[in-house]
Amino acid sequence: MIYDTNLLIGHIRERSLPPLQTIISIVVVGELEAFSLKADWGAQKIDFMRYLIDRYPIGDIEFDIIPVYAQLDAFSQGKLKTAPLNYSARNMGKNDLWIAATALYLDMELHTTDNDFDRTGGPASPNVRIALSKALIIMQTTLEPQTSFEVTNKGFYGHFGGAFIPEMLYPNVEELRQNYLSIIADPAFQAEFWQLLEDYVGRPTPLFLAKRLSAKLGATIYLKREDLCHTGAHKINNTIGQILVAQRLGKKRIVAETGAGQHGVATATVCALMGLECIVYMGSIDMERQKPNVDRMRMLGATVVPATSGSQTLKDATNEAMRHWINNPVDTHYIIGSVVGPHPYPDMVARFQSVISGEVRKQLFAKTGSSNPDYVVACVGGGSNAAGAFYHYLNEPSVRLVAAEAAGQGVTSGHSAATTALGKPGVLHGSRTILMQTEDGQVIEPYSISAGLDYPGIGPLHAHLFESGRGDFYAITDDEALEAGFELSKLEGIIPALESAHALAALAKMNLQPDDVVVVCLSGRGDKDLSTYSKFL
Amino acid sequence: MTLTQNRITDLFATKSERLLNVYFTAGFPYLDDTMTVLRGLQAAGVDLVEIGMPYSDPVADGETIQHSNERALDNGMSLKTLFSQLADCRSATSGEPVTVPILLMGYINPVIQFGIENFCKKCQEVGVDGVILPDLPLDLFLDEYAPIFREYGILNVHLITPQTAESRIRLIDEESDGFIYMVSSASITGSVKGVSDSMRTYFERINAMNLRNPRLIGFGINNHETFDMASQYANGAIVGSAFIRHLAEKGTSAESIRAFVETIRA
Ligand SMILES: Cc1ncc(COP(=O)(O)O)c(C=O)c1O
Numbered sequence: 001m002i003y004d005t006n007l008l009i010g011h012i013r014e015r016s017l018p019p020l021q022t023i024i025s026i027v028v029v030g031e032l033e034a035f036s037l038k039a040d041w042g043a044q045k046i047d048f049m050r051y052l053i054d055r056y057p058i059g060d061i062e063f064d065i066i067p068v069y070a071q072l073d074a075f076s077q078g079k080l081k082t083a084p085l086n087y088s089a090r091n092m093g094k095n096d097l098w099i100a101a102t103a104l105y106l107d108m109e110l111h112t113t114d115n116d117f118d119r120t121g122g123p124a125s126p127n128v129r130i131a132l133s134k135a136l137i138i139m140q141t142t143l144e145p146q147t148s149f150e151v152t153n154k155g156f157y158g159h160f161g162g163a164f165i166p167e168m169l170y171p172n173v174e175e176l177r178q179n180y181l182s183i184i185a186d187p188a189f190q191a192e193f194w195q196l197l198e199d200y201v202g203r204p205t206p207l208f209l210a211k212r213l214s215a216k217l218g219a220t221i222y223l224k225r226e227d228l229c230h231t232g233a234h235k236i237n238n239t240i241g242q243i244l245v246a247q248r249l250g251k252k253r254i255v256a257e258t259g260a261g262q263h264g265v266a267t268a269t270v271c272a273l274m275g276l277e278c279i280v281y282m283g284s285i286d287m288e289r290q291k292p293n294v295d296r297m298r299m300l301g302a303t304v305v306p307a308t309s310g311s312q313t314l315k316d317a318t319n320e321a322m323r324h325w326i327n328n329p330v331d332t333h334y335i336i337g338s339v340v341g342p343h344p345y346p347d348m349v350a351r352f353q354s355v356i357s358g359e360v361r362k363q364l365f366a367k368t369g370s371s372n373p374d375y376v377v378a379c380v381g382g383g384s385n386a387a388g389a390f391y392h393y394l395n396e397p398s399v400r401l402v403a404a405e406a407a408g409q410g411v412t413s414g415h416s417a418a419t420t421a422l423g424k425p426g427v428l429h430g431s432r433t434i435l436m437q438t439e440d441g442q443v444i445e446p447y448s449i450s451a452g453l454d455y456p457g458i459g460p461l462h463a464h465l466f467e468s469g470r471g472d473f474y475a476i477t478d479d480e481a482l483e484a485g486f487e488l489s490k491l492e493g494i495i496p497a498l499e500s501a502h503a504l505a506a507l508a509k510m511n512l513q514p515d516d517v518v519v520v521c522l523s524g525r526g527d528k529d530l531s532t533y534s535k536f537l
Numbered sequence: 538m539t540l541t542q543n544r545i546t547d548l549f550a551t552k553s554e555r556l557l558n559v560y561f562t563a564g565f566p567y568l569d570d571t572m573t574v575l576r577g578l579q580a581a582g583v584d585l586v587e588i589g590m591p592y593s594d595p596v597a598d599g600e601t602i603q604h605s606n607e608r609a610l611d612n613g614m615s616l617k618t619l620f621s622q623l624a625d626c627r628s629a630t631s632g633e634p635v636t637v638p639i640l641l642m643g644y645i646n647p648v649i650q651f652g653i654e655n656f657c658k659k660c661q662e663v664g665v666d667g668v669i670l671p672d673l674p675l676d677l678f679l680d681e682y683a684p685i686f687r688e689y690g691i692l693n694v695h696l697i698t699p700q701t702a703e704s705r706i707r708l709i710d711e712e713s714d715g716f717i718y719m720v721s722s723a724s725i726t727g728s729v730k731g732v733s734d735s736m737r738t739y740f741e742r743i744n745a746m747n748l749r750n751p752r753l754i755g756f757g758i759n760n761h762e763t764f765d766m767a768s769q770y771a772n773g774a775i776v777g778s779a780f781i782r783h784l785a786e787k788g789t790s791a792e793s794i795r796a797f798v799e800t801i802r803a
Contacts, residue, residue: 154676162674162677163674164645164672164673164674164677165672165674166596166597166671166672166696167671167674167675167695167696167697167698167701167720168597168671168696168698168700168720168723168724168725170674170698170700170701170705171698171700171701171702172700309600309603309607310593310594310603310607315594316594319594319595319596322596323596323597323599323725326596326597326723326724326725327723327724327725327728328723329698329700329723330700330723424650425649426646426649426650427644427645427646427649427672428594428646429594429596430672435646437646437650439650440615440616440617440647440650440651441592441616441646441647441648441649441650441651442592442593442610442647443593443594443646
């Protein structure tokens with residue numbers, strides 16, 4: 001589709017990106033540059049504009065567009081003999097005509113909110129008519145309120161998100177909010193980020209056709225092998241991004257929370273890589289059940305501090321990390337491990353994790369000739385691997401997004417972490433989202449066999465996917481996850497993390513059809529869970 | 538915004554020095570201690586009282602207040618119970634009427650679940666004058682909640698910290714009524730950082746801004762010296778964790794509370 005200038009200005013204002021398939025006409029580029037001068041945009045906004053322009057193919061004015069332009073121009077003034085206008089002629093802006101001609105020539109939809117294009121409707125030569133009526137239809141549909149999955153500049157996804165933080169955290173979070181987009185857009189940042197993902201993390205991770213699993217389930221199942229990332233899970237995509245942001249903000253120390261220890265290990269790893277001090281808070285109960293990860297973090301030079309308050313698990317570790325940040329506001333950066341927390345964290349983490357679906361699109365295209373599967377499936381603790389796996393498909397309604405939550409011993413057992421099934425809207429760790437809570441608004445301690453899914457909330461993007469119906473949410477019990485973990489091990493020779501096993505277990509519930517193509521995000525490897533698995537051998 | 542009648546604004550209209558605001562957690566140490574402690578503080582002559590609404594995840598609070606919150610929740614404290622405990626506190630039906638200005642302090646989620654409007658209405662009914670909700674940020678408050686608070690005459694007290702930018706302090710001053718809560722240092726409650734030169738510089742900087750609103754300094758005020766020091770730079774101070782520790786150790790009797798207040802004021 002072709003995006004008109006007005007829509008792109010909207011995106012630049014909100015620091016958000018248009019859909020992946022967008023093409024930008026060279027004329028629009030000119031209009032944007034001119035607009036930025038006339039409106040006296042600041043350097044950050046201009047940087048973002050150029051970053052945005054850089055990311056999309058440019059629709060040049062080629063020789064073949066000229067006849068289309070000529071016809072359109074004549075037609076809009078009622079002077080095209082072969083296609084007379086049946087309403088009053090009007091002089092349309094010439095730039096608008098070039099943009100419409102580019103759309104027409106490329107046979108693409110023109111997305112605009114500018115009703116100048118309205119005038120180009122009506123009978124014309126078939127060729128002209130198709131493009132113009134397309135332009136018209138698209139114009140009308142874009143004017144209707146549409147569900148957006150991009151974050152607003154106040155940090156909301158629909159009703160969810162925002163930054164519910166005490167004033168003590170405001171300067172830190174605001175500093176991050178004002179800078180993260182321009183830092184990420186900086187070419188030097190991009191170069192370093194991608195280089196590290198390639199050489200250090202080992203990206204791209206393979207997209208593996210799981211033949212025996214496919215045969216068993218009666219559909220085509222691909223596994224996105226995030227388990228092959230350095231440190232054994234997707235978490236490092238985010239910590240690499242955030243450590244580079246922290247360096248550019250001049251921070252000297254990193255604080256993080258961890259549940260299963262995967263995010264803690266990924267944080268300790270990048271801190272070792274960059275020579276920054278690292279403090280990881282971990283619930284004292286989790287420190288016991290994930291002992292090997294505690295040792296890994298210590299070996300990497302991190303200080304692991306037990307969170308002894310409350311229920312002594314992930315939510316309390318998060319509270320402690322936030323308290324630490326309040327006490328050390330100037331020199332410390334808090335690396336949150338999922339798409340949770342106050343804005344801009346959910347958006348920033350989703351951007352870093354979006355490498356997952358960015359790769360899937362290309363890999364799937366190479367393997368099947370289409371970049372879109374029928375389903376993308378991922379487990380949701382806070383939701384970072386899911387956000388990354390969904391990211392480039394959010395605006396592709398033909399791709400169903402499937403989230404697997406941990407039902408623990410069963411949704412109604414009183415020992416569960418199935419947030420959307422059990423939760424209500426509220427505020428947790430700085431954002432409005434869906435969370436498990438009592439009638440009085442006290443946070444309920446979740447339970448799951450998998451420490452990484454043992455969280456009482458979900459990221460605000462996922463709350464929005466749930467509320468808007470864009471995502472399908474399944475609750476997977478401990479037993480179902482264990483079974484799926486053993487099954488994958490035997491069928492494909494891959495031992496999945498217990499978290500990822502929840503995503504695999506969702507497959508059996510999805511009523512898959514033989515021609516369905518499914519991508520499952522295999523978020524991590526199962527080594528850390530061996531002590532749990534071994535109880536069931 | 539203009540409020541017709543509010544005990545907090547009335548108080549600051551008549552007194553502007555060495556005001557003492559004491560925090561305690563509702564339902565701590567025992568569920569029925571809320572009124573006992575409230576009356577004890579009034580009898581001991583404190584100027585304002587801040588009643589904590591316990592929450593499971595109080596991120597801006599240190600260990601002492603966290604534990605008092607946990608204990609109060611274990612005791613069965615909830616907003617509903619708190620409002621019923623406070624129900625007739627302003628009338629003389631059950632003993633001496635409570636006249637001291639009351640603030641409720643807590644986190645936004647329980648308030649959202651209770652219903653913002655319902656909450657403000659209940660505050661008005663029982664005679665609560667203001668609230669402190671640290672995790673309700675200023676812009677969200679102004680966008681969504683301010684008109685409701687205004688309708689029921691409930692003040693919302695905002696915090697500033699050493700890191701708060703001058704322009705933001707001006708905005709907060711503009712949007713505040715009652716007083717501004719000056720957080721003494723970059724910290725959670727109950728910190729024992731003591732009084733440093735950088736704190737004094739911060740206090741002086743804020744003094745020089747000639748804000749419209751009076752200011753109380755809180756966080757780390759735990760004895761006579763820190764109260765005195767805070768009172769030099771602001772209209773008074775807020776004591777929290779130290780009082781919670783005192784209640785836990787010395788009990789909730791009127792004498793115990795009076796003794797505590799006397800050591801602070803000395
Ligand atoms: C392997 C793995 N998958 C998934 C998760 C859940 O986190 P998220 O929902 O943010 O992807 C974790 C968290 O520790 C994990 O280690």
